[in-house]
Amino acid sequence: MSSFDPNAALSWKANTSMVGPVRVNRPLPTPAVRSIGPFVLLDHFGPVPAPREKLPAHPHAGIEVMTYLLDGANEHTDSLGNVGQIGAGGAQWMKSGSGILHTERNLLDRSPIMHGLQIWSRLPIAAQDADPDYRAYQSEEMAEWTEDGARFRLIAGALSGRQGPLELALPSVMAHILLPGASSFKIELPDIEHEYAVYVLDANDQIIVNNAQSLAQGDIVRLPDGTHSIELELSDAAPVELFLIGGEPAPQPLVFGGSFVLDSEQAIREANHRFQAGDMGTLDGVPF
Numbered sequence: 487m488s489s490f491d492p493n494a495a496l497s498w499k500a501n502t503s504m505v506g507p508v509r510v511n512r513p514l515p516t517p518a519v520r521s522i523g524p525f526v527l528l529d530h531f532g533p534v535p536a537p538r539e540k541l542p543a544h545p546h547a548g549i550e551v552m553t554y555l556l557d558g559a560n561e562h563t564d565s566l567g568n569v570g571q572i573g574a575g576g577a578q579w580m581k582s583g584s585g586i587l588h589t590e591r592n593l594l595d596r597s598p599i600m601h602g603l604q605i606w607s608r609l610p611i612a613a614q615d616a617d618p619d620y621r622a623y624q625s626e627e628m629a630e631w632t633e634d635g636a637r638f639r640l641i642a643g644a645l646s647g648r649q650g651p652l653e654l655a656l657p658s659v660m661a662h663i664l665l666p667g668a669s670s671f672k673i674e675l676p677d678i679e680h681e682y683a684v685y686v687l688d689a690n691d692q693i694i695v696n697n698a699q700s701l702a703q704g705d706i707v708r709l710p711d712g713t714h715s716i717e718l719e720l721s722d723a724a725p726v727e728l729f730l731i732g733g734e735p736a737p738q739p740l741v742f743g744g745s746f747v748l749d750s751e752q753a754i755r756e757a758n759h760r761f762q763a764g765d766m767g768t769l770d771g772v773p774f
Contacts, residue, residue: 495699497708498516500706506537509534511529548614550579552652554602554641558573559596560578568620570622584760586767638662658731660731663728664727
């Protein structure tokens with residue numbers, strides 16, 4: 487595994503792969519950076535015509551799983567019997583804990599487009615076997631404001647004196663930010679002991695971050711530990727969309743096993759056994 491200097495900024499372009507018929511950008515994790523704050527996965531999908539096919543039912547354990555929609559509408563269903571719908575600006579939230587199966591489908595009667603983010607946040611080790619839970623958060627529940635021409639939608643955590651509605655198990659922040667073109671902006675970060683990163687959702691030209699890093703669409707920068715603020719410089723006239731994530735570092739050890747993220751290989755094996763035995767429930771004929 488590669489290593490990096492936490493006292494220096496590190497930027498990279500998201501890996502791209504096909505997930506079924508959809509191309510997905512995955513800026514996190516990488517061999518060098520396996521987590522940023524408590525976040526262990528960030529996938530950016532679309533914008534594309536929304537597929538009619540439902541996402542196959544699959545399990546999760548040890549993490550909180552979020553789908554945040556930039557555009558479109560979808561429906562969540564899980565093995566606990568929960569069903570919830572969201573539109574653009576809303577978020578599906580699921581605490582997988584000891585294990586749960588879920589699926590999502592696009593609501594084509596509400597929108598023909600699919601565009602959003604899938605985000606995983608690590609649970610504390612003491613809570614990785616907690617009972618699963620679920621909630622849908624609508625766009626109007628998010629904290630939204632405009633500041634010096636920049637538009638903010640705060641999904642989780644605290645920023646600029648506001649509080650997002652999602653309360654993750656570990657202190658964290660998730661914010662969708664739209665900046666006007668040909669501008670500069672400074673964002674004060676809430677806790678310098680935390681880890682932060684900025685992912686570029688949409689941009690026509692380069693963005694300068696903290697007078698050093700030059701980012702383009704699909705790039706992410708992990709900020710140096712102890713960073714107090716993010717300074718952004720935009721030269722192009724077109725607006726830019728960013729996604730800010732960060733928070734308390736993910737608890738270690740951090741062991742990935744497909745859709746499970748736990749603290750040991752033994753815990754991964756036990757989760758797989760619970761899934762195969764049906765102890766996480768069943769959904770759409772899975773696992774039986």
